[in-house]
Amino acid sequence: MNHATEKEAVPHVVIIGGGFAGLATAQHLKNCPVNVTLIDRRNFHLFQPLLYQVATGELSPANIASPLRAILENNRNVEVLLDSVESVDLENRCVHLAHSELNFDYLIVAAGSTHHYFGNDSWGKYAPGLKTVEDATEIRAKILEAFEAAELERDPEIINDLLTFVIVGGGPTGCELAGALAEVSKRTLRYEFRKIDPTQAKVMLIEPSDAPLHIYPSPLPQKATRALEALGVDVVTGFHVTDVNDRSVVLTSRDGQVHKTIGTRNVIWAAGVKASPLGVQIAEQSGIALARGGRVPVQADCSLETDKRVFVCGDLALFTDPEKGELPGLAPVASQMGRHAAKCIRADQEGRERKSFQYFDKGSLAVIGRLQAIGTIGRFKFHGFVAWAIWLLIHLMYITRFRNRVLVLVQWGWAFFTRDRSARLITGRHRWEKEDAVSERAQSA
Amino acid sequence: MNHATEKEAVPHVVIIGGGFAGLATAQHLKNCPVNVTLIDRRNFHLFQPLLYQVATGELSPANIASPLRAILENNRNVEVLLDSVESVDLENRCVHLAHSELNFDYLIVAAGSTHHYFGNDSWGKYAPGLKTVEDATEIRAKILEAFEAAELERDPEIINDLLTFVIVGGGPTGCELAGALAEVSKRTLRYEFRKIDPTQAKVMLIEPSDAPLHIYPSPLPQKATRALEALGVDVVTGFHVTDVNDRSVVLTSRDGQVHKTIGTRNVIWAAGVKASPLGVQIAEQSGIALARGGRVPVQADCSLETDKRVFVCGDLALFTDPEKGELPGLAPVASQMGRHAAKCIRADQEGRERKSFQYFDKGSLAVIGRLQAIGTIGRFKFHGFVAWAIWLLIHLMYITRFRNRVLVLVQWGWAFFTRDRSARLITGRHRWEKEDAVSERAQSA
Numbered sequence: 001m002n003h004a005t006e007k008e009a010v011p012h013v014v015i016i017g018g019g020f021a022g023l024a025t026a027q028h029l030k031n032c033p034v035n036v037t038l039i040d041r042r043n044f045h046l047f048q049p050l051l052y053q054v055a056t057g058e059l060s061p062a063n064i065a066s067p068l069r070a071i072l073e074n075n076r077n078v079e080v081l082l083d084s085v086e087s088v089d090l091e092n093r094c095v096h097l098a099h100s101e102l103n104f105d106y107l108i109v110a111a112g113s114t115h116h117y118f119g120n121d122s123w124g125k126y127a128p129g130l131k132t133v134e135d136a137t138e139i140r141a142k143i144l145e146a147f148e149a150a151e152l153e154r155d156p157e158i159i160n161d162l163l164t165f166v167i168v169g170g171g172p173t174g175c176e177l178a179g180a181l182a183e184v185s186k187r188t189l190r191y192e193f194r195k196i197d198p199t200q201a202k203v204m205l206i207e208p209s210d211a212p213l214h215i216y217p218s219p220l221p222q223k224a225t226r227a228l229e230a231l232g233v234d235v236v237t238g239f240h241v242t243d244v245n246d247r248s249v250v251l252t253s254r255d256g257q258v259h260k261t262i263g264t265r266n267v268i269w270a271a272g273v274k275a276s277p278l279g280v281q282i283a284e285q286s287g288i289a290l291a292r293g294g295r296v297p298v299q300a301d302c303s304l305e306t307d308k309r310v311f312v313c314g315d316l317a318l319f320t321d322p323e324k325g326e327l328p329g330l331a332p333v334a335s336q337m338g339r340h341a342a343k344c345i346r347a348d349q350e351g352r353e354r355k356s357f358q359y360f361d362k363g364s365l366a367v368i369g370r371l372q373a374i375g376t377i378g379r380f381k382f383h384g385f386v387a388w389a390i391w392l393l394i395h396l397m398y399i400t401r402f403r404n405r406v407l408v409l410v411q412w413g414w415a416f417f418t419r420d421r422s423a424r425l426i427t428g429r430h431r432w433e434k435e436d437a438v439s440e441r442a443q444s445a
Numbered sequence: 446m447n448h449a450t451e452k453e454a455v456p457h458v459v460i461i462g463g464g465f466a467g468l469a470t471a472q473h474l475k476n477c478p479v480n481v482t483l484i485d486r487r488n489f490h491l492f493q494p495l496l497y498q499v500a501t502g503e504l505s506p507a508n509i510a511s512p513l514r515a516i517l518e519n520n521r522n523v524e525v526l527l528d529s530v531e532s533v534d535l536e537n538r539c540v541h542l543a544h545s546e547l548n549f550d551y552l553i554v555a556a557g558s559t560h561h562y563f564g565n566d567s568w569g570k571y572a573p574g575l576k577t578v579e580d581a582t583e584i585r586a587k588i589l590e591a592f593e594a595a596e597l598e599r600d601p602e603i604i605n606d607l608l609t610f611v612i613v614g615g616g617p618t619g620c621e622l623a624g625a626l627a628e629v630s631k632r633t634l635r636y637e638f639r640k641i642d643p644t645q646a647k648v649m650l651i652e653p654s655d656a657p658l659h660i661y662p663s664p665l666p667q668k669a670t671r672a673l674e675a676l677g678v679d680v681v682t683g684f685h686v687t688d689v690n691d692r693s694v695v696l697t698s699r700d701g702q703v704h705k706t707i708g709t710r711n712v713i714w715a716a717g718v719k720a721s722p723l724g725v726q727i728a729e730q731s732g733i734a735l736a737r738g739g740r741v742p743v744q745a746d747c748s749l750e751t752d753k754r755v756f757v758c759g760d761l762a763l764f765t766d767p768e769k770g771e772l773p774g775l776a777p778v779a780s781q782m783g784r785h786a787a788k789c790i791r792a793d794q795e796g797r798e799r800k801s802f803q804y805f806d807k808g809s810l811a812v813i814g815r816l817q818a819i820g821t822i823g824r825f826k827f828h829g830f831v832a833w834a835i836w837l838l839i840h841l842m843y844i845t846r847f848r849n850r851v852l853v854l855v856q857w858g859w860a861f862f863t864r865d866r867s868a869r870l871i872t873g874r875h876r877w878e879k880e881d882a883v884s885e886r887a888q889s890a
Contacts, residue, residue, distance in 0.1 A: 044870055062870055067869045144488060189514075192514035192518050194524045407852060411852065423505075424512045424515070425510055426487065427579060
């Protein structure tokens with residue numbers, strides 16, 4: 001059936017993706033004379049910048065996820081549809097879903113990005129990336145199971161591999177993970193084992209360039225490196241990954257001369273993202289050439305060169321700012337683009353001129369660990385405690401709903417003062433749970 | 446290898462299961478001259494009485510689960526072992542695990558219970574029970590997906606089946622689930638859908654006896670029935686389930702004369718539990734006859750008739766109190782038995798006489814919904830708000846760790862005043878996520 005036909009004769013806006021961009025569009029079309037359908041495969045919006053804290057057992061998934069229907073409850077012109085997009089047909093202005101199809105007058109494609117293994121997708125099996133709630137709980141289980149397996153193991157070499165954590169990619173996520181992981185081993189698990197010493201765990205951060213967080217102006221990358229090393233993280237720069245398997249990671253120097261093999265059972269991928277495959281369809285149908293990383297170049301108003309009524313926002317889009325150049329794939333960029341798309345639609349309805357998108361750079365911050373962060377706000381550079389405090393405030397402000405904010409604050413407070421992380425659940429079937437095991441435990445049996 | 450040999454020559458106490466019973470034993474052996482090994486397949490202790498709130502989206506799993514290692518961090522004589530028990534050898538005083546084996550001087554079997562489909566295990570596929578964190582998140586997804594599927598559906602009959610929730614079993618868990626589910630549909634989801642009306646969802650509670658919670662003295666079961674009906678729950682008494690499939694549930698009256706078929710896609714099993722299969726092994730090796738539900742009859746000191754150094758505690762044990770009769774499978778019974786086993790071991794070490802186990806009945810309460818509960822404390826019966834308030838206090842007191850208490854309180858407070866439940870995540874792959882779907886959403890892509 002066709003949802004659009006059931007609506008009054010006002011424009012139908014279809015939004016693909018309930019991330020920062022898509023959600024912003026839906027929210028800013030409130031009271032605008034259009035019908036909106038927001039399509040997502042999940043029933044919740046995820047506050048992705050804090051996902052690494054779920055992976056390291058500080059927060060629960062629900063703390064950083066809000067049900068889309070709840071967020072949009074009072075946006076009466078918005079319908080949330082849980083379905084997956086099979087294909088987009090720009091010419092016939094139609095979106096084909098797994099269970100239905102939708103006609104649109106306006107289309108906002110905010111389908112985001114996914115992990116990118118640079119052509120080595122087989123690595124994904126050994127080096128999970130961190131994009132979804134499932135990724136986070138899997139990585140959490142992987143990390144905790146490594147310590148558990150080490151406690152059961154007798155072979156010192158295997159114990160060493162189990163307690164070696166390699167994080168590939170020195171961007172914000174990689175640094176945040178490395179810092180948090182160092183704290184998990186040095187503080188949280190410190191006294192919890194009887195045979196192994198968790199504080200002896202190795203955390204390595206692999207960065208091909210000269211320093212992690214190199215997108216930040218000097219001296220911030222250097223400050224970040226020192227902060228990470230102070231936490232006990234082994235920062236390896238100038239090397240990129242040339243192989244990943246179940247036992248080890250192979251690193252190669254930039255000049256290709258030097259090779260290192262690191263024995264490890266725990267590799268986490270924080271290296272690259274690739275835009276959603278929907279970009280390819282749009283390129284084919286519009287004739288627009290995709291930019292690096294499969295991103296779709298958009299006009300000054302975030303719409304397609306070939307179609308003013310199709311907008312591409314967020315990580316999937318490539319917006320080139322006259323002064324600032326190519327905008328990065330960050331949450332603030334995504335939500336501002338999404339809001340701008342809504343403004344353009346509103347302008348169309350009211351017969352006004354569309355404005356060009358102006359990205360307001362609130363700055364960006366990366367946390368390294370307890371009390372440590374680096375970042376820039378406007379022309380100002382911050383590091384250490386000040387940067388960390390600003391990061392804390394900004395993230396609390398942005399967590400979508402009030403209640404989550406309180407919960408996150410309580411948990412951060414607890415984790416900060418006790419150095420404990422109690423969202424440390426290994427869920428799902430795991431290695432020492434056998435189908436045929438007769439043992440049943442009091443509560444899980 | 447053999448853990449025991451690595452220890453000094455003090456008795457080795459092996460505890461199977463980190464539930465209420467096993468954990469209590471481990472904790473109360475603190476500073477006792479014994480080495481303790483606690484075996485569990487999970488790395489956390491679960492506060493099972495609140496599991497239904499995870500299933501209905503009010504709490505996150507981590508709020509009611511605490512890492513066993515963290516709880517026992519300062520019990521230096523306790524080693525936590527994540528492994529599953531394959532078999533117990535009472536004669537050779539040895540426990541065979543999936544990855545090792547353990548000799549014991551004392552054995553505490555606290556392996557709990559599992560769902561019981563009365564010989565119809567095939568029903569499990571359609572009627573999940575609520576025992577583990579995975580059960581809870583699966584049931585949560587099942588409930589939320591039913592509303593989502595109904596929103597997409599056009600066939601009124603299928604919509605009706607999707608919005609019909611049948612809970613089998615009118616015990617505490619069944620009543621708590623029914624009450625919470627009624628509130629989810631009537632309050633939480635009320636304004637969140639555009640095509641269906643969630644408040645029209647049917648919640649049915651099936652109880653073979655004359656009233657739910659019939660273990661409680663009159664007039665409490667009647668009060669409970671009225672409270673449930675006030676919430677919109679359809680309480681069906683005098684019928685038991687004779688078939689469950691993917692489309693419906695068949696009910697049959699006690700006399701076998703009347704049959705009812707209820708179209709539903711959502712059946713939740715809260716009807717029966719069966720003791721862990723380990724009980725069978727113990728029975729075979731000790732010659733002790735298992736009691737109803739596969740429970741192992743124990744002596745006055747909670748040990749086996751045939752072996753003073755093997756204790757069975759919690760749901761797996763059947764303790765018959767001279768005055769109170771058979772003790773029920775409740776958390777307080779389990780933890781008191783576990784503690785008693787520890788006291789007996791301590792008495793042995795100090796050359797004192799073992800005492801008989803005295804169950805101190807603090808009473809029991811069952812929540813029916815917002816502000817509604819029933820229960821008994823000693824000779825006193827409570828219902829309505831008073832019972833609910835007492836339930837709230839007791840459960841807050843018992844949640845294992847401080848931080849969880851605060852989190853639970855914050856979430857209860859929020860849920861209470863806003864009637865919102867925001868731990869409403871549908872996680873894991875689900876029906877409208879296809880392997881080959883090209884749609885990727887901004888944050889989960």
